[in-house]
Amino acid sequence: xxxxxMTVDDSASVRQMVSFxxxxxxxxxxxxxxxxxxLKKIPGLTVHMVITDLNMPQLDGIGLIKELRADAKFKFxxxxxxxxxxxxERKQEGKTAGATGWIVKPFKPEQLVxxxxxxxxx
Amino acid sequence: MxxxxxxxxxxxxxxxxxxxxxxxxxxxxxxIGQWLAEQETVAVLDLAAVTAADVSFLQILxxxxxxxxxxxxxxxxxxxxxxxxxxxxxxxxxxxxxxxQCTGDTCLWQVKxxx
Amino acid sequence: xxxxxxxxxxxxxxxxxxxxxxxxxxxxEKSTDQELIGSIFRALxxxxxxxxxxxxxxxxxxxxxxxxxxxxxxxGGLSVTRILVDSTLSACDEIRGMLTDDEDRSGALSDAQTAxxxxxxxxxxNTHSDKPSAPTPDAVVVDAEVNSDExxxxxxxxVRLTPSPDLFSNGTNLLPLFEEMQGLGTCRxxxxxxNIPRLQELDPEACYTFWDIAIxxxxxxxxxRDVFIxxxxxxxxxxxxxxSMEREADGKGYLKLGEILVQRGDLSKDNMQDILSQxxxxxxxxxxxxxxxxxxxxxxxxxxxxxREARDKRATVEQASTIRVPAxxxxxxxxxxxxxxxxxxxxxxxxxxxxxQAILQVAEDVERLTAELRDNTMSIRxxxxxxxxxxxxxxxxxxxxxxxxxxxxxxxxxxxxxxxxVIERLNDPLVHLIRNSVDHGIQNPQVxxxxxxxxxxxxxxxxxxxxxxxxxxxxxxxxxxxxxTIRLKAIExxxxxxxxxxxxxxxxxxxxxxxxxxxxxxxxxxGRGVGMDVVKKNIDSLQGTIEISSKQNIGTTIxxxxxxxxxxxxxxxxxxxNEFFVVPLTSIEECVELKLSDVKRASGQHITVxxxxxxxxxxxxxxxxxxxxxxxxxxxxxxxxxxxxVGIMVDEVVGQHxxxxxxxxxxxxxxxxVTGCSILGDGTIALILDLAKVVKSAARAEAANYENVQAxxx
Numbered sequence: 001x002x003x004x005x006m007t008v009d010d011s012a013s014v015r016q017m018v019s020f021x022x023x024x025x026x027x028x029x030x031x032x033x034x035x036x037x038x039l040k041k042i043p044g045l046t047v048h049m050v051i052t053d054l055n056m057p058q059l060d061g062i063g064l065i066k067e068l069r070a071d072a073k074f075k076f077x078x079x080x081x082x083x084x085x086x087x088x089e090r091k092q093e094g095k096t097a098g099a100t101g102w103i104v105k106p107f108k109p110e111q112l113v114x115x116x117x118x119x120x121x122x
Numbered sequence: 123m124x125x126x127x128x129x130x131x132x133x134x135x136x137x138x139x140x141x142x143x144x145x146x147x148x149x150x151x152x153x154i155g156q157w158l159a160e161q162e163t164v165a166v167l168d169l170a171a172v173t174a175a176d177v178s179f180l181q182i183l184x185x186x187x188x189x190x191x192x193x194x195x196x197x198x199x200x201x202x203x204x205x206x207x208x209x210x211x212x213x214x215x216x217x218x219x220x221x222x223q224c225t226g227d228t229c230l231w232q233v234k235x236x237x
Numbered sequence: 238x239x240x241x242x243x244x245x246x247x248x249x250x251x252x253x254x255x256x257x258x259x260x261x262x263x264x265x266e267k268s269t270d271q272e273l274i275g276s277i278f279r280a281l282x283x284x285x286x287x288x289x290x291x292x293x294x295x296x297x298x299x300x301x302x303x304x305x306x307x308x309x310x311x312x313g314g315l316s317v318t319r320i321l322v323d324s325t326l327s328a329c330d331e332i333r334g335m336l337t338d339d340e341d342r343s344g345a346l347s348d349a350q351t352a353x354x355x356x357x358x359x360x361x362x363n364t365h366s367d368k369p370s371a372p373t374p375d376a377v378v379v380d381a382e383v384n385s386d387e388x389x390x391x392x393x394x395x396v397r398l399t400p401s402p403d404l405f406s407n408g409t410n411l412l413p414l415f416e417e418m419q420g421l422g423t424c425r426x427x428x429x430x431x432n433i434p435r436l437q438e439l440d441p442e443a444c445y446t447f448w449d450i451a452i453x454x455x456x457x458x459x460x461x462r463d464v465f466i467x468x469x470x471x472x473x474x475x476x477x478x479x480x481s482m483e484r485e486a487d488g489k490g491y492l493k494l495g496e497i498l499v500q501r502g503d504l505s506k507d508n509m510q511d512i513l514s515q516x517x518x519x520x521x522x523x524x525x526x527x528x529x530x531x532x533x534x535x536x537x538x539x540x541x542x543x544x545r546e547a548r549d550k551r552a553t554v555e556q557a558s559t560i561r562v563p564a565x566x567x568x569x570x571x572x573x574x575x576x577x578x579x580x581x582x583x584x585x586x587x588x589x590x591x592x593x594q595a596i597l598q599v600a601e602d603v604e605r606l607t608a609e610l611r612d613n614t615m616s617i618r619x620x621x622x623x624x625x626x627x628x629x630x631x632x633x634x635x636x637x638x639x640x641x642x643x644x645x646x647x648x649x650x651x652x653x654x655x656x657x658x659v660i661e662r663l664n665d666p667l668v669h670l671i672r673n674s675v676d677h678g679i680q681n682p683q684v685x686x687x688x689x690x691x692x693x694x695x696x697x698x699x700x701x702x703x704x705x706x707x708x709x710x711x712x713x714x715x716x717x718x719x720x721x722t723i724r725l726k727a728i729e730x731x732x733x734x735x736x737x738x739x740x741x742x743x744x745x746x747x748x749x750x751x752x753x754x755x756x757x758x759x760x761x762x763x764g765r766g767v768g769m770d771v772v773k774k775n776i777d778s779l780q781g782t783i784e785i786s787s788k789q790n791i792g793t794t795i796x797x798x799x800x801x802x803x804x805x806x807x808x809x810x811x812x813x814x815n816e817f818f819v820v821p822l823t824s825i826e827e828c829v830e831l832k833l834s835d836v837k838r839a840s841g842q843h844i845t846v847x848x849x850x851x852x853x854x855x856x857x858x859x860x861x862x863x864x865x866x867x868x869x870x871x872x873x874x875x876x877x878x879x880x881x882x883v884g885i886m887v888d889e890v891v892g893q894h895x896x897x898x899x900x901x902x903x904x905x906x907x908x909x910x911v912t913g914c915s916i917l918g919d920g921t922i923a924l925i926l927d928l929a930k931v932v933k934s935a936a937r938a939e940a941a942n943y944e945n946v947q948a949x950x951x
Contacts (some may be wrong), residue, residue: 010279011287013246020242055282057275069406076144078408081768084286099406101467106289106297119467121413143406144442146525151441159434178413181433181445189436192358212415214448219536 003044003120004028008038008052008064014105021109022116034101035059039067041073049078049120051103054090062090063095063121069098078119134161139171142179143208151182158186163195170201176182182217187230199230243291247336250288250810253280254329261322261329268317277325278307284332294343296335302354303328303672306361315360324356374624390627391422391551393480393544397501397653399467399473402443410467417464422454425543427536430527444870447502449536451479453547468481468617480544491544493495497537504529564657565619574607574614575897579916611897615802620657622700622709623651625660627670633696637674643682643692644675649699657708658800659779663799670711670795671696673769678715688790690714705824706781707801712794718787720744726753745785746880751774777929779803780821780912800824802899806915809874810894810923811855811887817923819915820885824876828890831873843939845884847875855882855935860910878928885931898925910934 007018020030030045032038034038034056042050050068054061061081068074078100083091091102103115136157142150164168169185174237183199190197191200202210210216247768257280278519281304289297303325309370327830329704331350331525335342346354390404418424432445439445452461458476465474498504508528581603637644655663664833679685679694696713720741727733727747739747747753753772776783781799800823808819809828829847844853854873857863873884896915901908909930917922 011283012249013287014290016245017290019240053286055279057279073145073547076405076408078410080288082291084282095407095470098407099730106291107285118413118417119408119410121410121416128523143410147405147441151436151439155436166511177444177446178405178429181430182308182436182439182441184433185436185439188433194434209412210411210418211533212497214428215430217531225615234331 002028003048004024005049005051005116006032006038006042006045006047008032008050008056008061009034009058010034010053014053014082017109018112021112021120023114024109027111027116035064036065038064042068045093045111047074047077049080049116050074051080051082051116053082054087062093063093065097065099080115080119105108124189131144135163135166136169137171139173141174142172143174143176144165144178145170146185147178147182150179153184154186155189158190158193158195158197161195165195165197167197168201169200169206170203175206177209177213180210180213180215183230203216239291246287246291246293250284250336253284253354254333256280258329260327260899264317265319265322271311274307274317278304278311280719281307282688292342293335295341296332297416298490299328299335299346299350299354300332302357306357309361320356321360324360325355325390328353328357331808341379342924356744365771371679377451387834388479391453391547391657392478393451393453393458393547394458394461395475395477395479395540396450396452396461396503397447397473397475398449399475400444400468401471401473403410404444404468404471405442407471408709409471411468413836414464414468418450418452418461421456421460421464422452422695423543423547424450424452424454424592425536425539426450427532427539429530429532429536430688431530431532449533449540451543452538453535453543479540480547484886491541492546494534494537494541498533498538499530501533502536503533510529512862522813537948543815551733560566561932570735571614571618571897572899574611575899577607578611578897579920582917611805612922615656615805616654618656619654619658620660620934621651621659622653622655622663622707623648625664625667626698628664629667631674634666636672640675641681642675642679644679644694644696646671647695647697649697650701653700653702653707654801655700655799658803659801662779662799666772666797667709667711667768669696669772673697674711674713674793678713678717680716702801703798703874707799709797710794711797712792714792717791718745718748718785718791719789723747742784742880745787748785780806780823782823806896806898806925808894808896808915808925811857811874811885812889812891813861813870813887817863817891817917817921818857819896819923819925820874820876820927821925822893824878826875826877829873829875829884831871831886840851845873847873847882849885851884853885854886854932856886858888859940876928883928883932884927886926894923895921896925 001111003098005022007022008031009013009015009018010033015031016034019031022029026049032041036058038050038052039059050064052061052064058068065079065081068077068079079098081091081094081099081101081102082105083094084105085101094102101115101119103112134144136154140151154167167186187197215231241905256279256443260273260277260280264270264277267273281300281746285300285304286296288294288300298812305457306315306321308316310321315321324591331353373488381764391863400411415426425900427449429447429449432443432447433439434445443567458478461476462469462474467470492500495504495509497628499506499509506525583598585600585604588596591597621732630646630648633644633646674696679696680688682692685694693712698709698710698711700707700709702708703731718844722732723744724739727750728735730753732747732750732753733739749772773783776799777798778800784798785793786796787793804879809822809825811820813816831845843856852873852875871886871888872890873886875882875884894915899915900913901911905911910927911924913925915925917923
């Protein structure tokens with residue numbers, strides 16, 4: 001059974017790239033455009049991992065991480081955040097909120113897959 | 123979804139199934155604890171249908187075993203699944219000698235030569 | 238596939254730009270609307286972030302500057318002004334332009350774009366923000382190749398991972414990380430379960446376990462740290478090297494069980510002594526005594542076993558692929574092969590004159606076999622230069638620590654093979670060059686930072702084959718050589734005339750002269766100015782050449798060119814009367830015919846004109862006192878000796894000649910101009926010339942001659 005990953009990003013192009021790459025690596029992918037959209041979609045799904053951008057309208061990444069950690073069902077779900085190099089503080093905020101790990105933009109498809117495997121196992 | 127409730131309970135035997143990971147840790151610890159309390163001398167965990175396990179479950183097993191020793195019961199694991207054995211091996215829980223608490227008894231983590 | 242994402246990005250960015258412009262126009266009226274400011278910031282951030290993902294580097298750099306301003310607006314550090322809005326609007330136009338310019342996604346900013354960036358920077362300068370806006374570099378996560386340049390040695394590490402109880406609360410699963418560790422090398426993981434309580438007291442979501450890991454890997458410590466990068470805030474990670482090839486080579490046996498436990502702090506020294514005083518197996522005793530948990534002993538045993546296995550593996554690899562032979566035996570083998578080559582060419586000559594088809598056939602076979610045998614024998618002497626490199630690594634580390642400098646030594650081409658003797662004799666010069674770089678080349682971290690360089694200096698040591706020779710370079714990114722200082726020093730020392738006109742290359746070559754040293758102060762690292770001339774002497778004796786190039790404040794590069802081997806020489810065979818000589822091929826530039834009349838025109842001075850350039854020459858006939866009539870035409874072999882063109886005048890150039898060098902006997906030790914000899918096919922001896930010495934003694938002879946003439950004419 002392939003594992004399901006939710007990608008949350010307001011940038012359509014990044015979402016598309018993440019989605020393509022992960023599907024190619026054999027994962028199932030669901031997309032959400034921001035934190036609120038993610039929270040709306042996630043309850044009905046068995047999501048094994050969430051990959052979220054940090055800056056988004058309608059509930060940003062940090063808010064989403066906090067909401068998920070507060071929900072018993074997603075208390076331990078691995079969450080990766082997409083950060084940029086200039087966002088050291090935001091990354092720290094995300095770690096404190098309960099993110100499992102991070103990927104720094106820009107990243108290559110191989111790096112994304114390697115990081116996902118690092119957290120989920122093969 | 124499998125859970126302890128629909129796991130098989132007969133002849134002091136408890137079968138656990140599915141993904142035994144951190145998200146179910148509290149629930150598993152509670153039900154194993156309750157089940158163990160109900161057993162008189164012999165308790166057998168059947169782990170043949172475990173499809174995934176992580177460190178949190180290995181800790182629960184170890185803790186359960188320690189409780190059973192204290193209470194003078196014998197807790198053993200039968201037919202562990204490949205996935206469970208792999209988790210044990212990967213996380214370094216295998217032992218060639220029993221751990222200190224288990225002296226004189228069969229340690230859960232002891233690997234017999236030739237197995 | 239990337240193209241498809243790009244298309245999506247362009248569309249997305251254009252949408253964002255349209256929204257951005259509307260928001261900007263609204264902002265003019267509602268200049269404190271936080272929601273509006275937030276959405277502007279986010280749009281810029283998305284354009285930047287996504288742009289960088291799909292290779293729009295220029296666009297990302299540009300947008301970053303504008304985003305920085307709005308980050309400040311958002312936090313109240315900068316207020317919205319007419320100028321800000323106007324500049325942002327023109328920035329939007331530029332971004333739109335960059336989106337359509339598919340050719341130049343990562344080039345430099347145009348003038349107009351730079352002007353906009355400057356404008357934004359000025360806006361920021363006028364704020365009293367104390368928040369530095371410089372991007373903080375962040376480690377890229379999944380780059381397994383840490384310092385791929387660096388040659389990592391295989392080492393055995395001891396790792397103790399002690400998670401804090403809340404480790405699992407951020408969704409961390411340790412199993413994939415342990416699997417990743419297994420991927421780095423042979424790895425023994427032992428979970429320490431002694432802190433796990435009984436079920437009643439267990440918090441099922443907390444981590445009670447800690448781990449001892451012994452791993453044997455050539456990927457280095459950083460690779461191990463990278464495995465645990467996501468959990469570093471929630472774990473204590475201790476890594477130490479417990480065994481390596483060097484340690485084994487030092488003859489150290491591995492630690493005893495008790496010693497491992499004491500080293501890890503799991504057992505006190507006193508307890509160990511108590512246990513040892515009883516004559517039983519340590520592990521059993523320790524646990525029976527209840528002093529230590531079995532898990533700790535288990536992991537110590539695992540560690541011992543891993544080290545033993547790693548050592549065994551290294552030993553078998555070595556045993557399987559190498560045998561040790563005393564160097565003298567190799568030397569005598571080479572010598573005999575040399576003789577064989579000589580005999581073989583005599584055989585070929587005899588066979589050629591015998592007109593017997595059968596003998597010719599045999600001679601050809603022998604020739605082919607001999608050539609193969611010679612090449613094979615030579616290759617036995619070849620060893621990788623890496624052995625010389627690894628000693629320098631330690632040198633750099635120790636010296637830089639002593640001098641308070643931060644220096645990385647990068648090595649390349651450690652696998653390049655060279656004759657063992659060459660490598661042995663190369664060691665001293667290399668040590669000297671590295672010492673120089675560490676001491677005089679690389680400045681202190683403060684000085685470097687002030688000069689805008691990274692505080693860590695780099696010395697690059699590389700080796701590669703180039704034709705029949707090996708090129709070894711030592712380069713540093715230090716302060717470089719100061720041409721003027723060298724020139725003044727040379728004048729002061731009387732090495733050159735004050736008005737001498739020298740090329741850059743010639744000035745640098747002055748450093749190689751005896752007694753030259755430019756260091757401002759004498760340090761105990763590079764010693765007392767017995768500097769480069771010694772290096773030069775060493776390299777000369779190896780038939781090699783040395784060249785210096787340097788740029789001030791950029792660094793210095795020293796290039797050594799060395800023959801692959803000292804046992805064989807590629808030379809040009811020349812004849813003067815009935816004597817044969819071999820000129821080393823590496824220093825030959827061309828051969829030119831010279832008529833007796835040309836020489837006469839040069840009026841007795843040993844200078845001739847080759848294509849309009851004056852070239853001094855040496856007449857071997859005179860140098861070696863060969864008294865025989867001059868021929869009508871002579872040939873000049875033009876060579877480059879120590880950077881100058883010098884002609885060697887001979888009767889005839891016979892041809893190219895690869896030969897085994899035979900040393901001259903002790904009787905001839907005082908003859909400097911000849912490095913050895915070679916035996917020709919017919920048994921005749923050819924002397925191998927040491928060109929530098931030949932030129933030197935010719936110059937001396939000429940000077941003496943000149944003085945005599947002057948004295949006579951008075």
